[in-house]
Amino acid sequence: MSLACSSASDASTTAIPPLKTHCSNCNLRDLCLPCGMKPSDVGGLDELHFTRTKVKAGQALYHEGQPFRNIYAVRMGTFKSSLTMADGREQVSGFQMAGELMGLDGIANGAYASNSTALEDTEVCTIPYDQISSLAAASASMQQAVSRLMSREIVREHSLMMLLGSMNAEERLAAFLLNLSQRLKLRGYSASEFHLRMSRAEIGSYLGMKLETVSRTFSAFQQQGILEVDKRHIRILDAEALKRIFETRVH
Template sequence: MSTATLEARTAPLHYISPAEFRARPAATLTTLCSSCHLKDLCLPCGMSAPTVERLDGLHFGRRRVKAGQALYRAGEPFQTIYAVRSGTFKSSLTVADGREQVSGFSMAGELMGLDGLAQGRHASTATALEDAEICAIPYDHLMELSAGSSELQRVVAQLMSREIVREHSLMLLLGSMNAEERLASFLLNISQRMKARGWSPSEFHLRMSRAEIGSYLGMKLETVSRTFSAFVQQGLLAVDKRHIRILDLEALTRTFEARLQ
């Protein structure tokens, strides 16, 4: 597929300024952290009941983000942590030659914005890959709540540690795996995250394009397409555009584990 054809099929990104985003009215909160259906995946995960109830005092609002809009951009001041309630986001950086480098994908129940903790400014841009909804949690208020709770302090530290682990995982993908191992690892990761949300781990729809997958895995678009085709020929997958059906989960797992062993 030519670059011109790919650009024609890719919807342009429509960025909104932080002031405009904050000025938009937040939806009335009808669900607290303690009663949210995503609490076992999101910020309250692993907390005791009293600490989760403490989170109910957080002052945050919900906002909807349309597909192609940026929730925040690299270089903007860090003030807020975002919990994804629905939809999928990609995090990306702009490298020296102007190309986009995808650094991660976030799904419902996952947190975004922690990249701003180190320097006080976001290191990446978060863009909605589909219509999405987020909870915006002011970081300063979260710190105020955690000051009186050692358990909450521990959870915040774990969140920061999770970012480090994610970076190390990406380095492993880009530094030591071939194309098949990288794509198998990516699909297995999506499968596990789907299962954790009560969705099918073997059949799902990818919200990201193959070009975005390639950017994340350090592979050319042609290599991503060729590797998908190889997995289909091996009987591992059935692929219909972005719809994926894993036919042999054990064999796909072996493809990934070969390098680790």
């Protein structure tokens, strides 16, 4: 893959040699851009030769207000999306992992509406939006696939947040952990034991909870025998109990 990333000249990102793996044979194809596409359309994606870019932990892939040129597919690692509030505070708006897309919020106004920061050493595919648009214009099935893809990502970003408005602290954290567990399972990882890449403060920002409340709720779940917590390492001991906490509000 060979087109240059818009931020590849930034010290935070590094362009690396072309991929030998294309969309048609990538192990993330059922989660990422080719999902639901016809083989011929996936072949069209292979012709684009997307760039892959490494972003080190703590560094930005793009910033709020930066001109929009690309969408990004996470190949490896975890990112957080965030907004900068009027007083300078950060508001975390989402977490993305392998097979998920970032940058779609830049389509509407021609500039990214959020910041994207790597929570660990990461790698992304850089997808030039104008080339995807050209492919979609030439193929009705490709256009449908791209529209479906964008809709899926928007729903994924907002579905959990929509549920959080009326939830208490335990329900919010249960929803977050169940969502994370399901996403990890889809990627072939353990659904019951994992390492959190985000801090307690970042989880609190995302869930609308104070840091102290997040820590207290983790401790409460551990005391109830629902979780085993060792700093950022989480082991879910009673997934059904987590589901009951979450479903109490949903139903």
